Amino acid sequence: MNPFLDKLHPYPFEKLAVLTAGVTPPADLKRIAFTIGEPQHAAPQLVLDALRDALEGVSKYPATKGEAPLRQAIADWCARRFGLVQSRLDPERQVLPVNGTREALFAIVQALVDASRPARVVMPNPFYQIYEGAALLAGAQAHYLNCEAEQGFQPDFSQVPAEVWRDTQLVFICSPGNPTGALLSLEQQKKLLQLADEHDFVICADECYSEIYFDEQNPPPGLLQACEESGRHDFSRCLVFHSLSKRSNLPGLRSGFVAGDERLIQAFLKYRTYHGCAMPLHHQVASVAAWQDESHVQANRNFYRAKFDAVLEILKPVMDVQRPDAGFYLWPVTPIDDEVFTRRLLETQNLGVLPGRYLSREVDGHNPAVGRIRIALVAELDECIEGAQRMRRFIEAGC
Template structure:
């Protein structure tokens, strides 16, 4: 990789930039630092999962098969049937499901596959919303493609409008990353949204990578899934869905998820794992099989997150209006200047958040659409968050009073 690409890759990593912003700045207020910058659930997964790993200890002596085992794939297929109401035969567990060592890795690898497939046809663009999850852009650069950023502001409910994408860009697209509930804003895509994008993907022959890692964390109704739209269209062609136990089951350290969909791309994903990826170890597969088969712990997780969002509404609602998202566990707050707010929250209250501008790029108008925002991850127990949210409100209100900036939640507009 040449030096220009190395530098381009570095600019997409938000936590590198956050570390630089806060370098040498003492966390203040006499408070224990609380890291609300990273989407890493701080809860324990169910004990039956850790017991399953311990009970399968003899399997650490075996190389894990790339496609996992039938028990895991069937558990995933059955979960897709329960969760999205698809027909049991719509997704073939033998050809259309592959376990992955975390969906971040899988989302990265799929760009290598899609860009390699598209490049001979002049299709090297990798489309994504702006703001975006940094792995999407990093994967595009490493794959030798070119990130193409689609507007996803409040005027489109923080999701990229398929009808607004120029035809020339669609013709050059190797793939598009679409995330629902969205990271960072928590917006939930409708069934119609998925259907419109699927129609374009097939018309212009590009892949949809549907990142649905937050699909089990929601406020009201369960978010529609891309695979539902695929069934309505009759096939999974040009679609892969990505799901993870990191958020659903509060098990980020297990590094376990799955990819399902278009058998052509599943085969290519398996080849990438064979050559340079990491197959999911058999003890982890045993635990994962149980987790995909259980809903009780997922319901308990949602109750916990709802309690946290209720606390956020109480503390921050008087400043921002409605802050509760449709899904996911992030607050996306318009604070006027995300970098300044992040710096002062760390300096005054020992709370680390992520400036929204670090998750976005300057658009055609010359502005960074994420710059006014901060992303706040509510990934601790509600009791731990209650005091932190009150401190956060105090700091942000003082910034409002000092700067005369009228803050307003994007969702409250």
């Protein structure tokens, strides 16, 4: 057995299952799940058509590197989306298709961390638990940066002690954040680039929620954009991770990419060649269609805007809840303990949410996510409204 397996924490949904064991929800209320960030909107028809037309690809082994048309489509999308003029990605050497960002975020740590010397992986707190699990299984130590409401749910890199920076090999950032929806500004990302040079670490930017935002004129900035504006045309020390799961409502396609520093991409390609995780050819063809089309993505954002408008109107009078900068989560304060709130909400309203504390760790005696819940507004509008109304009735009744 890998001894590091014993260091892994139970996954949030395992904890939720334990918390709600034995609960019998009202039989007359349909179950509504605000728990898992699994988009429920319809998949784009143009992608389904492309997938169906490419099914003969199942008879061939795919290359780990991916086919040239997909890598080119990804490089072109990055250039359009992040304004890359001087820093355009080389689709041959700086782009690698992956089977969703979860697979890549985990695997990149295994490929890049040198456990023969002290190794730390810095991450926001709360966080996507894959960051932590990847660090622990690679033999590294996780270092958590609390993201508090008072600081806009942002990690404060100025608070990292010198001895931590000394051993840091990789820093995870997530913008828009999961679960907070907070954005790292370009200036914050540029400062992190300077820190990466000063302390010799890699920045892994999880940007899989970047295409769900509210202002069409101001999309969330990304790390590639920060590189472009900093004159960092080789994207050194930088890797970005994107996915079609949220952007295009295709979580089951398992399609994303990692792009950036050529040296790191080529090392990761070598790792993944042995890992055996090449994207199926028909998935690649479907992915090309998705990355080349923006109309379905804009329509998707419109659906989310309508849901946030409706749900916030219902909940704001009874909860401390704010519209996030981007993404599809709400991160409200609960009027009672977040675990008690979650269990009772399911028991009385047949409505599922996730306790905030399951997405965070206690640091210096404090867990920044205690007393909050994560609400995933992934269902259709009518169901989101019904769920918000049930939650309001639950709160107004005294929980």
